[in-house]
Amino acid sequence: QIDSARLWDSIHETARFGATPKGGVRRLTLSQEDKQVRDWFRKACEDAGLEVHVDTLGSMFGLRKGRDMSKLPVGLGSHLDTQPTGGKFDGILGTLGALEVIRTLNDAGVETDAPLCIVNWTNEEGSRFAPAMMASAAYVGDFTVEDILSRKDAEGTTVGAALDGIGYRGATKVGTQKFSGFVELHIEQGPILEAESKTIGVVDHGQGVFWYDGKVTGFESHAGSTPMPLRRDALLALSEFALTLEQIALKLGPNAVATIGEAVIANPSRNVIPGEIAFTIDCRSANADTLEALDASLRAAAGEIAKKRRVEIAIDQVWRKPPTHFDPKLVDAVERAAGTLGYSHRRITSGAGHDACNLNTIMPAAMVFVPCKDGISHNELEDATQSDCAAGANVLLHTVLSLAGV
Amino acid sequence: QIDSARLWDSIHETARFGATPKGGVRRLTLSQEDKQVRDWFRKACEDAGLEVHVDTLGSMFGLRKGRDMSKLPVGLGSHLDTQPTGGKFDGILGTLGALEVIRTLNDAGVETDAPLCIVNWTNEEGSRFAPAMMASAAYVGDFTVEDILSRKDAEGTTVGAALDGIGYRGATKVGTQKFSGFVELHIEQGPILEAESKTIGVVDHGQGVFWYDGKVTGFESHAGSTPMPLRRDALLALSEFALTLEQIALKLGPNAVATIGEAVIANPSRNVIPGEIAFTIDCRSANADTLEALDASLRAAAGEIAKKRRVEIAIDQVWRKPPTHFDPKLVDAVERAAGTLGYSHRRITSGAGHDACNLNTIMPAAMVFVPCKDGISHNELEDATQSDCAAGANVLLHTVLSLAGV
Numbered sequence: 016q017i018d019s020a021r022l023w024d025s026i027h028e029t030a031r032f033g034a035t036p037k038g039g040v041r042r043l044t045l046s047q048e049d050k051q052v053r054d055w056f057r058k059a060c061e062d063a064g065l066e067v068h069v070d071t072l073g074s075m076f077g078l079r080k081g082r083d084m085s086k087l088p089v090g091l092g093s094h095l096d097t098q099p100t101g102g103k104f105d106g107i108l109g110t111l112g113a114l115e116v117i118r119t120l121n122d123a124g125v126e127t128d129a130p131l132c133i134v135n136w137t138n139e140e141g142s143r144f145a146p147a148m149m150a151s152a153a154y155v156g157d158f159t160v161e162d163i164l165s166r167k168d169a170e171g172t173t174v175g176a177a178l179d180g181i182g183y184r185g186a187t188k189v190g191t192q193k194f195s196g197f198v199e200l201h202i203e204q205g206p207i208l209e210a211e212s213k214t215i216g217v218v219d220h221g222q223g224v225f226w227y228d229g230k231v232t233g234f235e236s237h238a239g240s241t242p243m244p245l246r247r248d249a250l251l252a253l254s255e256f257a258l259t260l261e262q263i264a265l266k267l268g269p270n271a272v273a274t275i276g277e278a279v280i281a282n283p284s285r286n287v288i289p290g291e292i293a294f295t296i297d298c299r300s301a302n303a304d305t306l307e308a309l310d311a312s313l314r315a316a317a318g319e320i321a322k323k324r325r326v327e328i329a330i331d332q333v334w335r336k337p338p339t340h341f342d343p344k345l346v347d348a349v350e351r352a353a354g355t356l357g358y359s360h361r362r363i364t365s366g367a368g369h370d371a372c373n374l375n376t377i378m379p380a381a382m383v384f385v386p387c388k389d390g391i392s393h394n395e396l397e398d399a400t401q402s403d404c405a406a407g408a409n410v411l412l413h414t415v416l417s418l419a420g421v
Numbered sequence: 422q423i424d425s426a427r428l429w430d431s432i433h434e435t436a437r438f439g440a441t442p443k444g445g446v447r448r449l450t451l452s453q454e455d456k457q458v459r460d461w462f463r464k465a466c467e468d469a470g471l472e473v474h475v476d477t478l479g480s481m482f483g484l485r486k487g488r489d490m491s492k493l494p495v496g497l498g499s500h501l502d503t504q505p506t507g508g509k510f511d512g513i514l515g516t517l518g519a520l521e522v523i524r525t526l527n528d529a530g531v532e533t534d535a536p537l538c539i540v541n542w543t544n545e546e547g548s549r550f551a552p553a554m555m556a557s558a559a560y561v562g563d564f565t566v567e568d569i570l571s572r573k574d575a576e577g578t579t580v581g582a583a584l585d586g587i588g589y590r591g592a593t594k595v596g597t598q599k600f601s602g603f604v605e606l607h608i609e610q611g612p613i614l615e616a617e618s619k620t621i622g623v624v625d626h627g628q629g630v631f632w633y634d635g636k637v638t639g640f641e642s643h644a645g646s647t648p649m650p651l652r653r654d655a656l657l658a659l660s661e662f663a664l665t666l667e668q669i670a671l672k673l674g675p676n677a678v679a680t681i682g683e684a685v686i687a688n689p690s691r692n693v694i695p696g697e698i699a700f701t702i703d704c705r706s707a708n709a710d711t712l713e714a715l716d717a718s719l720r721a722a723a724g725e726i727a728k729k730r731r732v733e734i735a736i737d738q739v740w741r742k743p744p745t746h747f748d749p750k751l752v753d754a755v756e757r758a759a760g761t762l763g764y765s766h767r768r769i770t771s772g773a774g775h776d777a778c779n780l781n782t783i784m785p786a787a788m789v790f791v792p793c794k795d796g797i798s799h800n801e802l803e804d805a806t807q808s809d810c811a812a813g814a815n816v817l818l819h820t821v822l823s824l825a826g827v
């Protein structure tokens with residue numbers, strides 16, 4: 016059994032770094048706040064006797080020796096970056112839960128057969144730099160490291176410059192820290208476990224994600240002297256597209272979602288009809304065919320609206336992450352651990368993307384979910400109970416022990 | 422007859438200050454570029470023998486003595502500020518046209534009976550600070566000077582600080598430079614004169630304007646794990662409102678327009694459902710009842726959409742400018758001047774707001790329009806011909822002479 020109070024204290028101790036007035040956290044990846052929590056995490060790892068190294072994309076690895084050093088370590092962890100208006104649990108529970116597993120084993124003097132390696136992955140959120148789960152995507156070879164290092168945030172700062180800015184461009188070549196498997200603990204970020212009063216979600220699937228950069232090009236003109244029928248208003252075109260996209264997702268059933276999260280009018284002015292808007296689209300489904308149907312429908316809708324409103328709508332797919340089918344044996348191991356510990360549990364599909372989804376493409380991976388209040392995440396009001404967090408960390412502990420061997 | 426080439430040269434000489442790559446001008450009020458054009462204008466006035474003074478809101482006055490100094494001067498002019506992506510003619514033609522009138526009278530050695538006073542009004546565009554026609558509104562008493570000085574731009578800079586920043590907070594008390602009447606030359610900013618091949622628009626009416634600040638408050642949540650029906654998406658609510666507003670304006674007929682020019686998502690992120698959006702509305706009509714109908718309909722629409730989508734939509738009216746009925750005698754004087762000079766002309770309603778609309782509330786005012794290419798304005802592609810500009814300046818000259826007496 017892990018130390019519930021110690022885990023809870025660590026979560027709240029790190030929530031200082033980027034704390035917002037509304038009780039949330041703003042800790043964009045590779046920001047000064049991210050540096051603060053990274054420094055804290057490095058020290059906590061070292062204090063727990065781990066050997067820490069950092070890869071060239073800033074992901075942090077803390078290695079605990081095993082009895083048999085010829086075996087690959089079992090990986091566990093998550094991320095410490097947050098959304099601009101994020102919460103205290105998303106990613107943090109999984110990273111500090113992994114640290115708590117190590118601390119618990121240390122206290123109990125337990126040596127595992129295989130080594131263990133806890134991880135803090137860089138830029139899981141994808142808010143400052145696209146794509147999300149960036150460093151784990153490069154780790155599994157979905158993107159080259161050079162490509163990722165050149166990605167830019169809204170201010171034009173590259174990932175490379177941001178890494179140097181906080182001193183976290185490490186020496187380890189990306190992908191060289193191997194694992195026999197990876198287990199990630201996380202809050203559900205959805206309403207199902209809470210609604211069904213289950214403590215543990217045994218995650219067997221993850222939604223696929225398509226991300227797009229879009230641009231509407233209309234024509235700027237005078238808000239007072241341009242008659243309504245002559246306008247080529249970029250905002251009205253985007254409005255029609257946004258509502259059509261909502262209808263498309265609704266029609267594809269409960270297993271599809273689509274979101275326009277960003278939309279920026281170029282050179283906005285109260286008395287100028289918007290002439291250009293850059294926007295983003297996020298589409299998800301656990302079903303690959305549904306995702307392709309979403310893609311086809313949204314492109315068709317963009318074409319029709321562009322024609323009707325005499326504007327251009329460019330749609331550029333910038334990220335494709337197919338649906339995840341987590342490793343059946345590892346999923347079983349999570350389920351067994353939850354059962355042995357006596358927690359109520361159910362199989363569940365992850366609505367969000369996770370580093371474990373990337374890792375699952377090259378090694379066995381699995382996830383443990385715990386409920387969060389009202390299913391709210393990516394919001395400063397995100398919340399979870401101490402006992403659910405502790406339950407999740409216990410399932411993580413027992414799953415990892417079953418994989419590493421005692 | 423004014424000097425067509427000299428007027429054309431002045432327009433192009435000042436277009437350097439804030440020139441954009443696409444051939445337009447970005448010269449936000451009280452910016453460094455505005456200071457440059459103001460300095461140029463002050464020197465040009467002094468070179469033309471005018472006595473220049475500046476009021477406490479930065480409006481610039483250049484006085485030319487008349488034979489009878491007991492008479493109030495005739496005012497003429499416009500503004501030198503532009504939209505973020507504005508053109509070379511909007512406001513500039515009227516200000517430099519007024520300067521050209523003075524230069525022409527100087528060259529011909531003509532002394533008028535009443536004095537003349539050319540004006541560059543501060544912040545006509547209303548893009549950096551609301552409302553538009555800001556300084557002339559304070560001049561006629563629609564707002565107090567203290568209120569206007571405290572207005573803030575998007576960065577939080579006040580009008581007062583911006584005036585001090587470029588050294589244009591003058592000594593003249595706002596409203597103390599009196600006029601017997603005011604004539605403003607301007608490009609039409611609409612398509613009518615060009616379509617009907619008329620050289621001069623004799624402006625008899627101006628549309629009224631209502632401006633609003635709006636805010637949609639929904640709820641931020643995760644783009645992947647929040648089912649479509651549970652969302653309280655601020656962008657979807659705004660989209661529905663924008664399309665409804667378009668329908669409202671279309672239904673009220675050709676005599677109504679409505680525009681959302683600015684919309685800013687708070688803390689945007691690709692994978693976060695927008696929780697808050699600030700936006701602006703601009704509504705216009707030449708008919709006061711139509712404007713009130715627009716106001717009532719848009720408020721009702723906001724209420725319905727807010728209820729349906731479980732968001733809040735706040736609508737705050739920040740500016741009310743009733744429709745303008747220009748002084749019939751002065752309108753006749755413009756028409757006579759156009760006729761005498763042999764230019765084709767027609768009566769016309771201004772779609773845009775102008776400083777002359779404000780001045781008309783306390784003195785006789787009138788306007789002269791010339792065609793602009795494709796009716797395009799508030800766009801870097803804004804264009805007008807040299808001969809139309811010269812024709813407008815000639816009508817301005819003859820109207821002013823008829824008012825001031827020779």
Ligand SMILES: NC(=O)NCCC(=O)O
Pocket residue numbers: 105139140141147148204366367368369643645692
């Ligand atoms: N878990 C999580 O919120 N990840 C962020 C990436 C995404 O799913 O949008």
Ligand SMILES: NC(=O)NCCC(=O)O
Pocket residue numbers: 237239286511545546547553554610772773774775
């Ligand atoms: N003439 C002009 O474009 N004025 C700006 C104020 C407005 O009408 O929006």
